Amino acid sequence: MSAAMRNPAAKPETADGPVVAVRDLRAWYRLRLFGVDREVKAVDGITFEVRKDEIYGLAGESSSGKSTLVKTIAGAMRPPLEIVGGEIQFSFMDGTMGLNRAPADLVERVRWRHLSYVMQGSMSVLNPVRRIGTSFFDFAFRHMGLDKAGFEAAVVAHLARVNLPASVLKAYPHELSGGMRQRVTIALATICRPQFIIADEPTTALDVVVQKDVLAMFRSIQREMASSVLFVTHDMGVHAHLTDRLGIMYAGRLVEEARTPDVFARPRHPYTRHLIHSLPRIGDDRPRSGLEGTPPSLANPPSGCRFHPRCAFATERCRVEVPPMEQVAPDHRVACFEKDRVEATP
Amino acid sequence: MTGALLELDSVSKTFTRGGLFSRTQVEAVIDVSFRLEAAKPEIFSIIGESGSGKSTLARIILALQTPTRGVARFKGRDLATLRDGADRHAFMAAVQPVFQNPFEAFNPLKRLDRYLYATCQRFAGAKTETAMQEGADKALRQVGLSLAEVKGRYPHELSGGQLQRVAIARALASGPSLLIADEPVSMVDASLRASIVNLFRKLRDELGLSIIYITHDLATAYSISDRIIIMQKGQVVESGDARTILADPKHPYSRTLKESVLEPLAPGERPLFAR
Ligand SMILES: Nc1ncnc2c1ncn2[C@@H]1O[C@H](COP(=O)(O)OP(=O)(O)O)[C@@H](O)[C@H]1O
Ligand SMILES: Nc1ncnc2c1ncn2[C@@H]1O[C@H](COP(=O)(O)OP(=O)(O)O)[C@@H](O)[C@H]1O
Ligand SMILES: [Mg+2]
Ligand SMILES: [Mg+2]
Numbered sequence: 001m002s003a004a005m006r007n008p009a010a011k012p013e014t015a016d017g018p019v020v021a022v023r024d025l026r027a028w029y030r031l032r033l034f035g036v037d038r039e040v041k042a043v044d045g046i047t048f049e050v051r052k053d054e055i056y057g058l059a060g061e062s063s064s065g066k067s068t069l070v071k072t073i074a075g076a077m078r079p080p081l082e083i084v085g086g087e088i089q090f091s092f093m094d095g096t097m098g099l100n101r102a103p104a105d106l107v108e109r110v111r112w113r114h115l116s117y118v119m120q121g122s123m124s125v126l127n128p129v130r131r132i133g134t135s136f137f138d139f140a141f142r143h144m145g146l147d148k149a150g151f152e153a154a155v156v157a158h159l160a161r162v163n164l165p166a167s168v169l170k171a172y173p174h175e176l177s178g179g180m181r182q183r184v185t186i187a188l189a190t191i192c193r194p195q196f197i198i199a200d201e202p203t204t205a206l207d208v209v210v211q212k213d214v215l216a217m218f219r220s221i222q223r224e225m226a227s228s229v230l231f232v233t234h235d236m237g238v239h240a241h242l243t244d245r246l247g248i249m250y251a252g253r254l255v256e257e258a259r260t261p262d263v264f265a266r267p268r269h270p271y272t273r274h275l276i277h278s279l280p281r282i283g284d285d286r287p288r289s290g291l292e293g294t295p296p297s298l299a300n301p302p303s304g305c306r307f308h309p310r311c312a313f314a315t316e317r318c319r320v321e322v323p324p325m326e327q328v329a330p331d332h333r334v335a336c337f338e339k340d341r342v343e344a345t346p
Numbered sequence: 347m348t349g350a351l352l353e354l355d356s357v358s359k360t361f362t363r364g365g366l367f368s369r370t371q372v373e374a375v376i377d378v379s380f381r382l383e384a385a386k387p388e389i390f391s392i393i394g395e396s397g398s399g400k401s402t403l404a405r406i407i408l409a410l411q412t413p414t415r416g417v418a419r420f421k422g423r424d425l426a427t428l429r430d431g432a433d434r435h436a437f438m439a440a441v442q443p444v445f446q447n448p449f450e451a452f453n454p455l456k457r458l459d460r461y462l463y464a465t466c467q468r469f470a471g472a473k474t475e476t477a478m479q480e481g482a483d484k485a486l487r488q489v490g491l492s493l494a495e496v497k498g499r500y501p502h503e504l505s506g507g508q509l510q511r512v513a514i515a516r517a518l519a520s521g522p523s524l525l526i527a528d529e530p531v532s533m534v535d536a537s538l539r540a541s542i543v544n545l546f547r548k549l550r551d552e553l554g555l556s557i558i559y560i561t562h563d564l565a566t567a568y569s570i571s572d573r574i575i576i577m578q579k580g581q582v583v584e585s586g587d588a589r590t591i592l593a594d595p596k597h598p599y600s601r602t603l604k605e606s607v608l609e610p611l612a613p614g615e616r617p618l619f620a621r
Contacts, residue, residue: 054621060535061538062534063505063506177397207395207562208564208606208607208608211608212606212618215618216618218619219620222621223621234534234535235536235608236610237565237608238608240611241619242617242618242619244621260617274537275535275537278537278539279565279609280539280565280568280569281568281610282565282568282592282593282604282607282609283568288543289540290507290537290538291537291538294505295505295506295507
């Protein structure tokens, strides 16, 4: 991409290499409460890649570490969150720590143009005392190479894709509903057509009808630019319809990853299986069950496989050893000692 | 007992917004009628997008707001005539809300058991420490917890699912006959959603509770509800048996809603946003 080459921050892109490669990443919240140190191991040994030209989905129950993982990749960490180990390598810049510890001017050049991040919760990047139109100007104008009139026309056209009228440009954030603010945030993150978009639960607060339009927009922008999207949601229905590959997190670790249809058709990890079987469907009267047992504490996670206390397949080995992610089929990795037994069980 | 537990008769609610010169009227609820039978506990769902008037309807049923037109009755009593004091007290014991987001509903600095003791004391006539503990334990057991698990704990010490159960137990502690659950599952994953839905079903079957379940999630509404109403801009556009309606909605708006639900694909089905 010519823009990437012009940017001094960018290194020449390898043709089809991943846009980001994450290796054995560990990011913990290190807290000191009442004189006692406490470490919340929210991301604890995660390895995966987001390829060029794909939407990679991340799923998992709440508190499994999804937001922490993407915050770390987006370079949006704040104390007490720290990287404890591992690497983050982007195609568009050098180094193995991604945006973390990068100089401010480099971060500035990479943001919006190469990487943009839609945080969970809608107020995030919007400045409460600036009109929406001003925020667009601040973030995007210098990246777009258009004159003022051309820029405004581009912004208005882009807002229409998320079903927002041009009049929102004159509004202040608090004058918009939560759903509208969320769509403004999404429009901001996508207007510069960055190579890599990270979006954390971007549609969870939206109504289903609007959600559908917003998801369609994510796909069309991704397709136009052959760009990459890391899309986080706990909603498996969204993953089924949008993402190309899907990673399942449990208690700070990735437990399974495959092409999205394979995750649904052939889940190999007991947790993934449970997740798929608990989904309600209109017209299907089969009873669903919730997961038994207590959710794991990330400050004091279970030994061995973190899912073992809630797993019907667990053996002594699962209680002691950490199962590694292993390839079981093309593009399909699972971290489970009992994966063959799981697969053989109807 | 025969007759209606809850009856809404052409209920409307209009809000006036804006300042001196630019007043606008918002018709939040328009001419809504339905009836829950006392003899037939059920899960009755109110479905609609945000702004469709669901929470306004909930507040009317909880007697927190009065209708602009029409009548809402609980066990034959017009809620607009409830007076403060013993009257309202008895009503509040019988009709309880379930907090929407338990993370926000509970004060982080307040022990969870205190919420249960307060409800037992206020509504269930528990006068002694022992009576309050017994009441709290009973309510917690109805949701699959126990006082031993909750006693002395603060909100951050429990998981989202456990907190959600404590919120339901708190509502049960007054011995209600109707629960109003406004979007209790909107932010939680499918597994937790399934546990909550199963719990509601159990409360209906074992305690004979009626539950008004307010949601925009059609799939969960399908799996849990006996009857539903679908609201659009304050009006009920379709109502009746949940399975019949959701299997084959008739109103264009209900159809749009159903078509927008993203469910896992059936074999051979194409994703909506395929590459
Ligand atoms: N600022 C923080 N300080 C301490 N712990 C945190 C903080 N933010 C999140 N956590 C903890 O990290 C874990 C993972 O949280 P999060 O990444 O938000 O999960 P998810 O996005 O999957 O719901 C949770 O146990 C959460 O309580
Ligand atoms: N106290 C109020 N004052 C003014 N307008 C209100 C008030 N409460 C609700 N509304 C309006 O009534 C409509 C219905 O709101 P609500 O009942 O909260 O819908 P829902 O719960 O379905 O999202 C909305 O347009 C909302 O802005
Ligand atoms: Mg999150
Ligand atoms: Mg509401």
